[in-house]
Amino acid sequence: MSRILVTGATGNAARHLPGKLLAAGHSVRVLVHRTPATELDRRIETVTGDLTDAASLRAALDGINQVFLLTVADGAAAFVEAAAAHPGLRVLLLSSKAVVNTEFDGFENPIYRKHVLAERQLAELGLPTAVLRPGGLASNALRWAPAIREHGRVQALFPELAAPLLDPEDLAAVAALILNAGVDAHRGATHTLTGPEVVTVTDQVEILGEVLGRPLEFVRLTEEEALAALARTQSPEFVRDYIPVQRRYLTLTPTVHGTVAELLGRPARTFRQWAYANAFRFA
Template sequence: MIVVTGATGNVGRALVDQLTAAQAPVRALTRDPRRAQLPPDAGAVRFDPAAEPADLAPLFDGATALFLHRAAVGDHTDAVLAAAAKGGVQHVVVLSSGIIEEGADRTNPIYGIHADLEEAVRRSGLERTFLRPNAFAANSLQWADQIRAGDTVRGPFAGALSAPIHEADIAAVAARALLDDGHGHRGAVHRLTGPAAVSTEEQIHTIGQALGRDLRFVEVPPEEVTEDMFPHVPAAMLPTFLRAIARIVGVAPEITSTVESVTGTPARTFTDWAKDHRDDFAPRN
């Protein structure tokens, strides 16, 4: 049995779909199973990470592996891992971040969150695989409201370069680590990226092409950025986030071949992602 936390998130849902397609037994943890709309073969179970240990333990009965997403467990990582170990989990595949690397800015709060997550997993004594993706293609959903409203998108740093990774590719690497029972993955750190560098402005144009529209990006100075431009970034972290983006303007991003080497299939392009997510940018009724 594989337990998946964050089962309704971008990566978690893709992972649940892939595991059930492979006919693997899955227990999908979610705050509201009735609204989760997960595949019928996925055993959706209500999950409250702040619950008492006695209530957490049954969630992991009979499980041997766990997909751990920090956003799903919050500040309760230690308690969740203890319950997982008690239930029989031996191997944890952890969704961490590419910000964890040699020479990283350790004062960055995003670094701290993921460094603490990885350290908690090490403390647990469980076998582990760390997934460290860089920019998520799904971050482009931050522009969805502007795109629904018209053909102009306003934001900073038109020339900021990244290699956005499709959430389905992160899930595919996680699935291989879980389904292969960790062979070649236990103790591994997988750095994950998309296959090519794409600028902020190019991402907007690519989304426009997928929608059959001519979208235009208008660059605004960082000091004029408003919180609604980056709804996925906590307001307190926005200044740090903007400084980090400023540093990658015109700088070639890290590009890895990990997705292909692990799954045997090349990483999906940002064009693929935009086509897969056309409905997310369509006007709402």
Template sequence: MSRILVTGATGNAARHLPGKLLAAGHSVRVLVHRTPGTELDRRIETVAGDLTDAGSLPAALDGIDQVFLVTVGDGAAAFAKAAAAHPELRVLLLSSKAVVNTEFAGFDNPIYRKHLLAEQQLAELGVPLATLRPGGLASNALRWAPGIREHSRVQALFPELAAPLLDPDDLAAVAALILNAGVDAHRGATYTLTGPEVVTVADQVEILSAVLGRPLELVRLTEEEALTALARTQPPEFVRDYIPVQRRYLATTPAVHGTVAELLGRPARTFREWAYANAFRFG
């Protein structure tokens, strides 16, 4: 069994992964910014560090065989610098489907640039590498949870925006499969991951309404209202590019990829299945 470092384990994308790795018998270490609460299994080792600070990472990498790596603002520059002293490492990178979306060719924005940078930086590092490129996650709907709990209301700029949303548990299952086999067995592979069906924002609200058993109001925001709301929680560069990115998505036809089913031997979970499993998070 491997000693595996998981980054991003307290976020939506990787929260299910440590448990799956523990169940398979691996030793799991999680990189955290601060001492976590009770949400992590007591069998998990935690090490404080920051993926933007190479000097904070040696303790996290010490004795590690494999890494599940999320990207940060500079891609993976600090990680690559720290990992240069550990040529034995094998890395599974969480990138994004957006890096190969032709509709974004030449579109310089920080939302996607970090993923492209990370892929380039790790390729230059030369360690065994496999890459996951998911599209949008079903858990993105959790941003509506406060409005649903307090007002039974969802606010959205483009209710018609559509995507084949991926259940984060499926993402974790694919990551666990690769890490269980060993990244060496998947070296050089890139897997594009989506959910099994395209759903619009309006579809998601309708599904959540049915799952929660109460009507939900869907309110269309103006662009000015959307930008004002984003500015409360997001950095200026994200706010600047948000609407241009969404408009480009509106002009595309979302593609469903069958990679999850091919790798796991079962269908990918739908947004409705995700909603039933996470209904408690909406109050």
């Protein structure tokens, strides 16, 4: 069994992964910004650090065989610096399907640049690496949870925006499968992950209402309102590019990839299944 460092375990993308690795018999260490991380299993070792701080990463990597790695604004620059002293590492990188969307000029776009950078930096480092490229996550709907709880309302810019949303638990299951086998078995592989069906924003709101047992009001935001809301939590560069990117997505036909089913031997979970499993987070 491996000693595995998981980054991002307290966020939506990787929250299911440590438990799956523990169940498989691995020793799991989680990188957190502060301790204690009370939502984690007590069997998990936690280490305080930051993905932009190479010194803290060097300590976090001590004794580790495999890493599940998220990206930050500068890609994986600090991780690459720290990992240079750990030549036995194997890395599973969480990137994004967007890096192959040449329509978006991904490297210059701050929404996607970090993923392009990280893939390039790890390739140059030369450690055995596999890459996961998920599309949009079903858990992105959690951004509506406060307004649903308080007002029974969802606000969004483009109700017709569509994507094959991926259940984060499927993402974790694929990551666990690769880490269980060992990254060497998938070395050089890039797995593009999506959900099994395309759903629009309107579809998501209707499904959430059905699951929660009450109709939800949909309010279409103006561009000015959407930008003002984004500016409260996002960088100016992100805000600048957000609407042009969304408009571009409206012109594309979303593609469903069967990778989850091929790797796991079962169908990928639908947005409705995710909604039922996470209904308590909207209550």
